Amino acid sequence: MASTPPIIAPSILASDFARLGEEARAVEAAGADWLHIDVMDGHFVPNITIGPDVVKALRPHASIPFDVHLMIAPADPYLEAFRNAGADIISVHPEAGPHLSRTLQRIRELGAKAGVVFNPSTSPSAIEHIMDQVDLVLVMSVNPGFGGQSFLSSQLKKIETLRRMIDASGRDIILEVDGGVTPQTAPQCIAAGATALVAGTAVFRGGPAAYADNIRALKAG
Numbered sequence: 001m002a003s004t005p006p007i008i009a010p011s012i013l014a015s016d017f018a019r020l021g022e023e024a025r026a027v028e029a030a031g032a033d034w035l036h037i038d039v040m041d042g043h044f045v046p047n048i049t050i051g052p053d054v055v056k057a058l059r060p061h062a063s064i065p066f067d068v069h070l071m072i073a074p075a076d077p078y079l080e081a082f083r084n085a086g087a088d089i090i091s092v093h094p095e096a097g098p099h100l101s102r103t104l105q106r107i108r109e110l111g112a113k114a115g116v117v118f119n120p121s122t123s124p125s126a127i128e129h130i131m132d133q134v135d136l137v138l139v140m141s142v143n144p145g146f147g148g149q150s151f152l153s154s155q156l157k158k159i160e161t162l163r164r165m166i167d168a169s170g171r172d173i174i175l176e177v178d179g180g181v182t183p184q185t186a187p188q189c190i191a192a193g194a195t196a197l198v199a200g201t202a203v204f205r206g207g208p209a210a211y212a213d214n215i216r217a218l219k220a221g
Contacts, residue, residue: 007196009034014200022063030211041072052081059086084109091115142179151180163193
């Protein structure tokens with residue numbers, strides 16, 4: 001079990017899209033540590049969400065870090081736009097371009113933290129030889145593309161494997177989990193070695209009056 005509470009990053013995918021600025025302010029006030037922003041292109045994943053302009057419009061509404069997950073391919077042409085829009089962390093999938101190392105290097109050159117995202121079928125070996133370029137690892141515990149899916153417990157072993165890799169590297173790499181995270185599954189993720197949790201439905205369920213309690217329930221895991 002983690003000695004400190006996990007970082008909680010509410011996913012705006014589950015928020016009221018007609019009130020994005022208000023929703024960002026509300027979850028920050030309720031105790032969110034980061035704001036998780038899912039960017040989907042309808043090509044790499046079967047859904048379309050938002051682009052850099054929306055991230056830029058959201059930026060003045062929250063002071064917490066923007067954790068931007070790019071489910072787009074290719075990702076490289078858009079890194080600068082998302083960084084300029086206010087992304088503090090930019091995470092990409094190994095499958096989204098031919099040269100993961102180069103992509104991570106570019107994210108860090110732009111002044112953001114660089115993350116690598118693992119789909120359920122992606123092997124942890126994808127980062128084995130480039131750990132020195134990784135600031136964050138994100139394990140998808142659902143297939144990416146849509147919110148509200150059920151947690152894939154098969155990914156707990158992957159979280160454990162990545163935890164061992166991170167510890168062996170001696171680097172302070174954040175291990176994040178996204179997909180089906182609830183007060184019931186959060187303790188399993190933390191026990192496996194996760195230090196950050198993305199939650200959509202589990203945070204935004206019940207409306208703004210419930211956000212603080214929802215976040216506390218996740219941190220209690």
